[in-house]
Amino acid sequence: MTEYKIALVGFGGVNRGLAQLIAERNAAWQAALGLSLKIVGVTDLFLGSIVDRNGLDAGQLVALPAEKGAFARLPGGTAEAFNETVIKQSGADIVAEATFTNPVDGEPAATFCRWALESGIHVVTTNKGPIALHGSELKALARRNNVAFEYEGAVMSGTPVIRLARQALAGAEIQGFEGILNGTSNYVLTRMKEGLSFDAAVAQAQQLGYAEADPSADVEGYDVRLKVVILANELLNAQLRVSDVACSGISAITAHDIAQASESGHCWKLIGAAQREADGSIRASVEARLLPAAHPLAAINGATNAVSFNTALVGTVTVSGPGAGRIETAFALLSDIIALHTTDRQ
Numbered sequence: 001m002t003e004y005k006i007a008l009v010g011f012g013g014v015n016r017g018l019a020q021l022i023a024e025r026n027a028a029w030q031a032a033l034g035l036s037l038k039i040v041g042v043t044d045l046f047l048g049s050i051v052d053r054n055g056l057d058a059g060q061l062v063a064l065p066a067e068k069g070a071f072a073r074l075p076g077g078t079a080e081a082f083n084e085t086v087i088k089q090s091g092a093d094i095v096a097e098a099t100f101t102n103p104v105d106g107e108p109a110a111t112f113c114r115w116a117l118e119s120g121i122h123v124v125t126t127n128k129g130p131i132a133l134h135g136s137e138l139k140a141l142a143r144r145n146n147v148a149f150e151y152e153g154a155v156m157s158g159t160p161v162i163r164l165a166r167q168a169l170a171g172a173e174i175q176g177f178e179g180i181l182n183g184t185s186n187y188v189l190t191r192m193k194e195g196l197s198f199d200a201a202v203a204q205a206q207q208l209g210y211a212e213a214d215p216s217a218d219v220e221g222y223d224v225r226l227k228v229v230i231l232a233n234e235l236l237n238a239q240l241r242v243s244d245v246a247c248s249g250i251s252a253i254t255a256h257d258i259a260q261a262s263e264s265g266h267c268w269k270l271i272g273a274a275q276r277e278a279d280g281s282i283r284a285s286v287e288a289r290l291l292p293a294a295h296p297l298a299a300i301n302g303a304t305n306a307v308s309f310n311t312a313l314v315g316t317v318t319v320s321g322p323g324a325g326r327i328e329t330a331f332a333l334l335s336d337i338i339a340l341h342t343t344d345r346q
């Protein structure tokens, strides 16, 4: 049995979800997985930070109210987010990075990952920014320091598309993929098919907590573009930068377009895709596409995500599941930890 000491960077939905899983399931993991997790530090811009090398009470952390500086209420805690101290000096074997996604330069999360990797600490993250914008640098840094850098949750939350493609489809020769990689935009298109206008569907997505007050990252395709870069670089060995991916969203689609598509047995979907061309180059895009009813992604409705891998040996393999959710995404961190636990590292 291996006990990993873990530091949580960012303590919003996802890492609080991981702390909840630790509080509820550590004993079961020992028996089933041969590992357990001990939280030795937490840091968060809003809540502050806390370190205890002997281990913090996960249940107590989860119960902490989401109030500014709340860690100061715990013995040894402070209202300030001492990120560098928690990452480098809490004695952690693993850093779970779950701060906000910066789509412009991936910072400061990329720096948090660098600090950990340079210190010989494994990193698991759900944050698209560091991977889409600094992926090859951070992977090389992890290799040099003989530690893991894992990010299963960054593309489809708890639905394991990266490891499925990398491991279970290894040898099947993935030529490309098409995916519904943003639950909010798919929810909006689904509601429009049921008769709502674009604005009314967005308002409903906001009411349900799917869409931000500013929904542009979801409906203009920017969120999907980061995921396409991650998947293409990971699975097609591309060297894409975000600016290489042509990107348009769904905001120009009207109720009339949707009705016309339905009449001809088609539906509109926001598709993030990448394909290896005959000359070996990779073409990637994010755009609304009109899909025939028989397409494997046509039946994916609501906030669900899905991706179809086009392979040379087994044809099209499609996986669908949740693309968001605090526990679902925390599970992705657990799956990353299981992966690093079961990897031989000399």
Ligand SMILES: NC(=O)c1ccc[n+]([C@@H]2O[C@H](COP(=O)([O-])OP(=O)(O)OC[C@H]3O[C@@H](n4cnc5c(N)ncnc54)[C@H](OP(=O)(O)O)[C@@H]3O)[C@@H](O)[C@H]2O)c1
Pocket: 009, 010, 011, 012, 013, 014, 015, 043, 044, 045, 046, 047, 081, 083, 098, 099, 100, 101, 108, 126, 127, 128, 153, 154, 156, 157, 323, 324, 325, 326, 329
């Ligand atoms: N939730 C999901 O379903 C999901 C799914 C897939 C991927 N992800 C990704 O996972 C990450 C975490 O998501 P989440 O839902 O947990 O977000 P969240 O609830 O907004 O939590 C993020 C936390 O990190 C803190 N933070 C921001 N900048 C920081 C910094 N510089 N140093 C320390 N703490 C900082 C935030 O504090 P403030 O509030 O003060 O900024 C907040 O408490 C994001 O990158 C997100 O895109 C989430």
